[in-house]
Amino acid sequence: MSSTPFRCLLLGGLLTAIPLTGAAAQADEPRSRLDVQAEAQLDVVPDRATLSARLWERTPAIAPHEDDDTDPDALRQARDRLEERAAALIRTLEEAGIERDDISAGSLSVQPEYVPAPRHSDNDSDMLMRTRLDRPFQVRVDDLERLPRLLDALTEAGVNAMDGISYDLADRDAATDEALVKALEKARHKAELMARTMDVSLGAVANISETRPPIYAPRMMAMSADARESGSQAEYRPGTIVIEAGVSVSWVIEN
Incomplete structure (x- = not known):
């Protein structure tokens, strides 16, 4: 008879635990x-733009030689001309109201160019070689209303090429x-x-x-x-x- 109350307590505990387990599962x-x-x-x-332009100079075209393809004097003269033009370009931009910090001059590049020689006969197609010295420039413009004037300034300064405009914020x-x-x-x-x-x-x-x-x-x-x-x-x-x-x-x- 003593086991009957124990069974009742155990059954009651199981019945009580069932709803709690269901609530936890429902919460999950x-x-x-x-x-x-x-x-x-x-x-x-x-509201901002960057102009890209280039200056270049070339040495006279000559017949290439295996031992020396470039005349040092002609190369030096071309470089001096390019530096003079670059300095004049910077002065022109400053006169147009551009700050020196807004003008970026790229590194000088040197590369050979081959051009056809004058034809002495119908079958003559020899090539001549010259050296091109190239320097790129970038100009930042914070006032787009001034852009046409700066384009005129670059043209007057004799840039050889304008590579484009990059508009920015x-x-x-x-x-x-x-x-x-x-x-x-x-x-x-x-x-x-x-x-x-x-x-x-x-x-x-x-x-x-x-x-x-x-x-x-x-x-x-x-x-x-x-x-x-x-x-x-x-x-x-x-x-x-x-x-x-x-x-x-x-x-x-x-x-």
Whole structure:
């Protein structure tokens, strides 16, 4: 008879434990979520530009020789002419209002060039060699209204080539941040619209990730290979720089 109360106590303990186990399992069940992806595009008007130009000089074309292909005196004279022109170009830009720190002179490059020799007969096709000395320049412009005047200054300074204009932004971080915020706002708008339509309530944000980090690339504009031919007749418009961003956001569904 003494075992009967013990059995009752044991049975009662088991019955009490069953609902507790069920509640714990119910709490561990994953809650429903609403997943949204959104992309946004930001069109920004550039406020900075970089002009790229080049100066070069050549030595006289001569017949190549195996022992010495370059005349040292001709090479030195070409280099002196190039340095004089480079100094004159910098002075012209400074007179046009460009600060010295905004003018970047690249390294001097030297390379051979081969040109056909004058034809003495129909079958004569010998080649001559000359040396070209090349120096690139970059000019940063913070006021785009001054761009036409600077193009004129480069042309007047006798640059041999203008390689193009790169349009840029003074504050890139602010623009990429704005694109990202725009994508997040679009994701929230989509989630709220879906929740209203499906008659559910959004809870806390469960997860946020980027599907497309904001990509920024300066806008390039090609120019005529010969600045003297184009001059300032062409019209240069900056257009817009496109920045795209994408996000993925998940919300907990309350009911």
